[in-house]
Amino acid sequence: MASEAPAGADPLDDHAVCMADAARRRGIATEVIFATSWPLSRPKRPWLRLNVSADAYYYRSGRVLRSGRDGGLGRTLNGPAHILTRNKQRTKEVLARAGFPVPPGRMFKIGALDQALVYAAEFPGELCVKPNRGGKGDLVFPRLRDADSILEACLAVAGGYEEVLVEASVPGEVWRYFYVHPHIVAVKHSRPACVVGDGMTSVSGLIDLKNAERERRGVVGHFLIPRGPTLAAMLARQGLSLESVVPEGCRVFLQSASNGALGADSISGTQGLHPGYGQQVEAACRAIPGLLVAGIDTVIRNPSQPPSNENFWILEINSSPGVLPYHYPWEGAPQDVCGEIVALLERLAAA
Amino acid sequence: MPDSEDNSPDTGNREGMPVLKSEEFAVRRQSLKKMAKFVAVTSPAVLGLLQSKRALAASGE
Numbered sequence: 001m002a003s004e005a006p007a008g009a010d011p012l013d014d015h016a017v018c019m020a021d022a023a024r025r026r027g028i029a030t031e032v033i034f035a036t037s038w039p040l041s042r043p044k045r046p047w048l049r050l051n052v053s054a055d056a057y058y059y060r061s062g063r064v065l066r067s068g069r070d071g072g073l074g075r076t077l078n079g080p081a082h083i084l085t086r087n088k089q090r091t092k093e094v095l096a097r098a099g100f101p102v103p104p105g106r107m108f109k110i111g112a113l114d115q116a117l118v119y120a121a122e123f124p125g126e127l128c129v130k131p132n133r134g135g136k137g138d139l140v141f142p143r144l145r146d147a148d149s150i151l152e153a154c155l156a157v158a159g160g161y162e163e164v165l166v167e168a169s170v171p172g173e174v175w176r177y178f179y180v181h182p183h184i185v186a187v188k189h190s191r192p193a194c195v196v197g198d199g200m201t202s203v204s205g206l207i208d209l210k211n212a213e214r215e216r217r218g219v220v221g222h223f224l225i226p227r228g229p230t231l232a233a234m235l236a237r238q239g240l241s242l243e244s245v246v247p248e249g250c251r252v253f254l255q256s257a258s259n260g261a262l263g264a265d266s267i268s269g270t271q272g273l274h275p276g277y278g279q280q281v282e283a284a285c286r287a288i289p290g291l292l293v294a295g296i297d298t299v300i301r302n303p304s305q306p307p308s309n310e311n312f313w314i315l316e317i318n319s320s321p322g323v324l325p326y327h328y329p330w331e332g333a334p335q336d337v338c339g340e341i342v343a344l345l346e347r348l349a350a351a
Numbered sequence: 352m353p354d355s356e357d358n359s360p361d362t363g364n365r366e367g368m369p370v371l372k373s374e375e376f377a378v379r380r381q382s383l384k385k386m387a388k389f390v391a392v393t394s395p396a397v398l399g400l401l402q403s404k405r406a407l408a409a410s411g412e
Contacts, residue, residue, distance in 0.1 A: 089359045107359040114391035121383035124370040140385055145371065147382030151390075159401030171369055 009034055009046060012060075014220055016048040017325050019059045022338030023050050026346070027302075033058075037065065037073050047073065050342070053349040055278040062320035064293055064341065069292060078319040081291035085319040089133050089165055092316075100280065101313050103299075105167020107132045110158040116166050118151050127166055129153035132163035135318070142169045142239075143158030148268025170313045173302035174258040177278065178337045179285040180344050184278045186326045186335035187270045193225045193254040193263030197246030203235065204242035207254070214263075221324035225254055225263030266325035268332030276306045284314055293341055312329040 012020070012032055023030045029051045034044040035058075048059045057077070058066035068074030076082040085091050089107035096102050105128075108116040120127055127150055130140040139160055141153035178186040195206035202309045211224045225231075231254050235241055238252065246252055258264040270278070281296050288294075295318040301311035326335040370407070371379065 093359070112394075113388040113398070115386035117390060121380045122385065124376060126369070145375070147379045147381070147386060150379075150383060151386050155397065155401060158398055159404065191361070316394045 009044065012046045012048060013316070015045070016059055017290075019050075019326050019338045020048050022336065022342050023048075024343050025339065027344055028052055028346075033072075035073050036131065037063075043329050051341075051344060052345045055345075055349040056205040057345050058146075059341075062318075062322045066246045066346075076319070077166075077292050078294070079290035081294075082319045083319045084288065084292070085291075086133055087165075088130075088316045092223055094288065095314055097213045098284070100284045100287070101307075101309050102203065103168040103170045103313050103315065105165060107163050107165050110162055110164060113154055113158055113164065114256060116154055116164055120166050123163060123166070123168070126171075128165075128167050128169040129157060131157050131161035131164050132225055133167045134161060135320075136244065137257050140257050140259075141254040145304070153345060154228065157248070167309070170299045170301075170315075171309065172299040172302060172313075174315075175273065175298050175300050175303070176325075177281045177296040177298065178321060178323075178335070178340075179291070179294045180337070180340040182282075182286065184285075186268075186337045187273065187278065188325060188329060188332070188335070189267040189269075189273075190258035190325075191265045191267060192258045194251050194265075195225075195254065197250040197252065199248040200245065202242065203240060203244050203246065203252055203254075206252075207242075219330055220328040221260045222265070222328075222330055223261050223263060260325060265330040266328075268326065268329035268335055271332075273300070273303045274306050277303075277312060279313070281314065282309050285286055285317070288317065291317070292344065293317065293321070294319050 020030050031049050032046050033049050034046055036044055044175065045060065050057045050059065056071065058065040058067070058073050064077040066074040066077055078085075084094065089105070092102040092105070106119055108119070109132060127144045127153065128140070128142040129150060130146060131138065134140065139157050141149070141156070144150050154164055154166070161281055166315070174190040176188050176190055177184050195203065195210050197206065201209070207225050207227070214222055214224055232242070234254055234256060235244070235252070240246070255262045260266065277298065277300060285291050285294055297315040297318070299313050299315060305311060323337050326337045328334065370376070
């Protein structure tokens with residue numbers, strides 16, 4: 001089944017390399033094939049094929065596929081849940097109906113941007129504007145307070161997507177859960193890009209130091225802290241600039257979003273986190289028909305306190321979740337989510 | 352006015368949400384309503400421009 005690499009083909013992505021290692025540790029044979037998951041899409045991409053007993057599964061960049069009738073790429077392992085979760089607002093509606101807390105908000109077609117602004121006008125708090133079907137933090141604008149920022153965010157999303165989601169920017173820390181049916185198997189805290197003051201060095205200097213540390217450590221999935229207008233706006237909101245010197249031990253946040261591509265830190269583990277949140281997230285995943293592997297983004301206001309409707313929200317469910325931040329955290333112990341996925345495939349193959 | 356049938360209903364819980372100060376909220380509300388009226392008239396042209404820019408950027412030209 002192994003196929004020859006086309007000229008100039010991409011190498012296997014880092015997520016798939018991690019999965020291949022997990023498979024090897026469990027004695028599962030793998031090979032790389034070059035194929036397209038959509039008949040008309042080009043060029044062919046490398047997929048990791050896992051031969052589990054008599055079945056085969058395919059993996060690439062967070063996506064797990066079953067084998068098709070011809071032995072090639074088949075349907076996504078998450079089945080109908082994959083289609084549902086690509087629509088963030090629809091997923092929130094399903095979760096809300098099942099009794100799980102989600103941020104209040106509405107989705108608007110880009111032809112109805114005026115209605116999105118009218119809706120935002122009546123919203124009493126900070127807003128988050130993002131694509132309804134986006135991913136990897138693309139064009140996500142949290143913590144919007146003023147009209148100009150909201151308009152700019154709506155126009156930016158409308159320039160790239162067909163649907164704009166306008167919702168409350170809920171307060172708290174971002175915690176990401178990793179679900180492999182039927183349990184939560186890993187948890188991490190995503191801390192937006194930040195530096196800690198030493199009472200002497202400017203914010204700009206602290207960013208240089210932290211970026212140098214990121215280059216030196218080379219932790220997979222942890223990119224350099226980007227500079228630019230978003231950084232300047234974030235500092236201005238805190239009454240700071242790149243030249244400011246902050247007191248020793250004072251943490252300065254440099255981005256609102258907590259994606260690795262924006263310089264966020266992944267902190268592995270559940271230190272200080274009440275177990276009730278994991279139980280709620282696990283129950284929410286089980287409420288989505290067909291969901292077998294997922295990453296769940298939540299915001300928790302008081303992590304040490306039990307969950308309530310006022311301190312915990314499920315932001316979205318990603319049915320093609322990346323695995324690298326769990327295996328390669330900035331702080332804390334690695335969590336073997338790939339091993340858990342391979343174990344699930346073994347259970348499915350044996351069923 | 353564009354058809355809004357495809358837009359979603361409001362969903363979610365508003366308990367525990369922090370709110371803006373009343374003055375800040377009033378200013379924002381008024382500005383956004385003015386912007387909405389403007390966007391209702393201009394959005395087809397603006398969206399066409401934005402999407403053209405995006406397509407051009409994606410094509411690498």
